[in-house]
Every structure is written in C-alpha cells, then in structure tokens.
Amino acid sequence: MQDYDQEENNRQIPFSEVIEALLNNQQPFPAIMLPSFSDLSEENLAALQTIWLQIQPQRRAALLEDLDEIQDRDTLSDFSSLSQFALEDPLPKVRTQAIDMLWDWPQKQLARQFMRMLENDPDENVRAAAATALGNYIYLGELDEFPSDLSVQIVETLVRVIKGKDDKTVRMRALESVSYSSNEAIPALIQAAFQDSDREWLISALFAMGRSGDEAWNPNVLSCLDHSVPEVQAEAVRAAGELEIQEARQPLIDMLEEYETLDDNVRIAAVVSLSRIGGEGVRQSLEAMLEEINDDEEADIISAALENLDFVDLGLLPGMFDFSPIRPHEDDEDDSDYLEDWELDDENEEDWDLDNGAEEDE
Known part of the structure; x- marks a missing residue:
C-alpha cells in the first residue's frame, strides 16, 4: 500500500474522482483516496455498487487488502458498508477479505450470512474464513453479548461442518471456532482431533484447547x-x-x-x-x-x-x-488463525473419525 500524507488526505475528495480513479487501469489507485471509503453515504455506496464489477478483479482485491490495513491501525475507520456488499463479489479472494474485515462487526444478519457461506460457498478459502469469523459470535454469546438462540444455531452449523465431508482446513477452522462454546459436547470433538494421527488436526486441537x-x-x-x-x-x-x-x-x-x-x-x-x-x-x-x-x-x-x-x-x-477471539487468517496461497439443545450421540462419540469426517460403520 502506498503511503499518503495525512494532512493532504484531510481535504474532501469528490467521490466522483474516487470512482474515476478506480476505473482508470492506466494508473495505480491513489492511496490518498483510501479513507474515502470510510463511512460511505448511501449515495456514494450506491455509486460504488453500480460500477463495482467494472473494476479489475485484482484491483478490487487489492483495495480491500489496503482498507483492511487501515482498519487495523485506525479504529475510527468504518469500511463495513463496502465490506458487506463485497461478500457477494464473484472473486473468492475478495469475499474472503470482506469476511476478515467484518469479523468484529457482530450483527445477526452477518452471522446468518456467514453460516450460509460456510455451508454453501463454492470456494474452500471463503468457507474457512466464514468458519473462523463465526467464532467471534460464539465468544460473544458466551459473554451474553449475543442472542443465545442464534449462538445455538451457529454451534450446530459448525459441528455439522466438523462432522461432515468438507475440506480439512474448513473443518479445522470450524473446530477452533466452536471451542469457545461451553457446551458439554464440544470437548469430545477437541479430544478426537488431538488423538488424530494427522499433525494438522493436532495443531488445530491445541489451538482449540487454548481458546477454550x-x-x-x-x-x-x-x-x-x-x-x-x-x-x-x-x-x-x-x-x-x-x-x-x-x-x-x-x-x-x-x-x-x-x-x-x-x-x-x-x-x-x-x-x-x-x-x-x-x-x-x-x-x-x-x-x-x-x-x-x-x-x-x-x-x-x-x-x-x-x-x-x-x-x-x-x-x-x-x-x-x-x-x-479470532484466529489470524492464513494466506490463501500458503497453507504453512450454546448448544444447550444438542448433544453428541453417546454411541457415536468414540467412533467419529476425523480423517473422513464421518462416523465409522460398526
């Protein structure tokens, strides 16, 4: 991300100029314009949505990466409006970045959308990011700062993914997120991961233990x-x-x-x-x-x-x-971060196999 002078940035830049710069593929996007995406007005948000898919895919991804850097160091910045509609972007990298930018915006509608993305998004990196983001909602639920009924649904969704046949990374991120839950059924899932012969499951189990x-x-x-x-x-x-x-x-x-x-x-x-x-x-x-x-x-x-x-x-x-309360998200290209009404079936607890994500036939 380019550096920009803070005093110069304080001047108001017409959003029409920002749009024009986004669509100008002959020049790098000026870093001085990045804060223009904070606290977008309805008018500017609508204008951005209208031309969003005309922006080069890699520029859309780079834009969110740069905004995420600003958000990390400037807690007054609010890029949530852009991030929320970027969840629907056709580029998986953009959807993943948008999830990462929204994990600390605890809203019921986002929790529901993350659950849908976890189970239905075609890209495994996006599903893994959604699983990670849902951990924050369980964490808040344990503190009674998020609706318990929705927390129950989140845990149920995560456990369903852990026991399912999704990609291993997605299931590990789901395990790490669900480890925040105080439900008595969760330790069995962590123990199964700890005992698995796969080293990556062991690492994930240790992460979950610390988080628990x-x-x-x-x-x-x-x-x-x-x-x-x-x-x-x-x-x-x-x-x-x-x-x-x-x-x-x-x-x-x-x-x-x-x-x-x-x-x-x-x-x-x-x-x-x-x-x-x-x-x-x-x-x-x-x-x-x-x-x-x-x-x-x-x-x-x-x-x-x-x-x-x-x-x-x-x-x-x-x-x-x-x-x-969230695992640092690993680079997509580098695989080198309440369930009161649900219980594991006692008969199947010991037979659940992490390697194939299913229960063994007896």
Whole structure:
C-alpha cells in the first residue's frame, strides 16, 4: 500500500474522482483516496455498487487488502458498508477479505450470512474464513453479548461442518471456532482431533484447547511442550499461555535459556506465554534474553512482554497480549488463525473419525 500524507488526505475528495480513479487501469489507485471509503453515504455506496464489477478483479482485491490495513491501525475507520456488499463479489479472494474485515462487526444478519457461506460457498478459502469469523459470535454469546438462540444455531452449523465431508482446513477452522462454546459436547470433538494421527488436526486441537479456557486440557498441552515438530510445539506453548498453566512456567524458562536454537515461532510464543503466566523467574528470564537479543523487532516483543508482566504481577488482566477471539487468517496461497439443545450421540462419540469426517460403520 502506498503511503499518503495525512494532512493532504484531510481535504474532501469528490467521490466522483474516487470512482474515476478506480476505473482508470492506466494508473495505480491513489492511496490518498483510501479513507474515502470510510463511512460511505448511501449515495456514494450506491455509486460504488453500480460500477463495482467494472473494476479489475485484482484491483478490487487489492483495495480491500489496503482498507483492511487501515482498519487495523485506525479504529475510527468504518469500511463495513463496502465490506458487506463485497461478500457477494464473484472473486473468492475478495469475499474472503470482506469476511476478515467484518469479523468484529457482530450483527445477526452477518452471522446468518456467514453460516450460509460456510455451508454453501463454492470456494474452500471463503468457507474457512466464514468458519473462523463465526467464532467471534460464539465468544460473544458466551459473554451474553449475543442472542443465545442464534449462538445455538451457529454451534450446530459448525459441528455439522466438523462432522461432515468438507475440506480439512474448513473443518479445522470450524473446530477452533466452536471451542469457545461451553457446551458439554464440544470437548469430545477437541479430544478426537488431538488423538488424530494427522499433525494438522493436532495443531488445530491445541489451538482449540487454548481458546477454550478449560484447565482440563492442561495435561494435553503440557505433553506437547517438547514436541519434536516446531509447529506443534509452538501451538502448545501458545496454548499454555492462554490457559495460564503454572506448571508450564519452568519448562518455558528452561526453553528460553537456549533461545538461539529454538524455532522462531516457538521462541516468540514462549516469551508471550511466560508474560501471561508470570511468577518466579519469569522477569529475570525475559530481561536476560532482552540484554542478549540483537533483533530489534524481537526486542520490541520482549519489551512488550515485560510490560504485560507488570499487569500480571499486579493481579490485573493481561494488557499487551490479550489474544484475539479470532484466529489470524492464513494466506490463501500458503497453507504453512450454546448448544444447550444438542448433544453428541453417546454411541457415536468414540467412533467419529476425523480423517473422513464421518462416523465409522460398526
């Protein structure tokens, strides 16, 4: 995304000029015009919808990516009007980006649309993004900040997808989202994933364990802290931090004593998790590492972890590293983030097979 001068951007740009620039394929779209899409008036929204499909597909996708960057750093920006109609875009990449931009706009109509997209969209990346976005609604439902009847429908939909025959990535994202639910049937789904021979299901299960906030998963997470596969180990370390497992403190401190040999993701996860767990030896470990580290970006993370540790030591909620209620969405091209009335059939619980997404025949 191009840089733009904030003072120059403050001048009002006629939306007709914005439309003209969008349709001008001979020139890059000016970054100074990007904030024009925030808080669109009905008139400007209608004008944009009229010419939307005349815009080159890759430009539509790039536009949403740039707006998402602005939205991440400027909480006053509101691109929800554009994002909502972009959910119907024929380009899967645009639909995926639109979902990502709307995950923290908890509206009943969006929840219903995400459920429809999860079960019916022809593109697996879009379905996976919809599954991820629905996790936020379950999270809010658990806090009594979203209608419980709709939360029930969301959980039912996610469980149906997990047990179905969709692409594995879609089903894993559904598992991670449904793990927010306190329904007693959900742990069986997480346990099945944890026991699956597929490494990706194991990683997804560890993510779900951390997200669940249930200390019953502590032994499972602890058992993977020294896993030989860095991706699994990193997820276990992150989960230990989210669950604030006290027994993980010393293993993580020991881990950082040889931080130079650690996988990058494991090392960063250990720093962040220790800042959430707190306790004896944590500050000394992080400060010692900060003195030796040469990477500025990593030093910033350690400094932020030490600040977060101040909150933990004071008995306050973690400040710098509150984990987001949504998994960071993975690049489409890189596969390298209440169900009171529904219960799993006891007879089929143990026979459910994650590999084929169905129950085994007896």
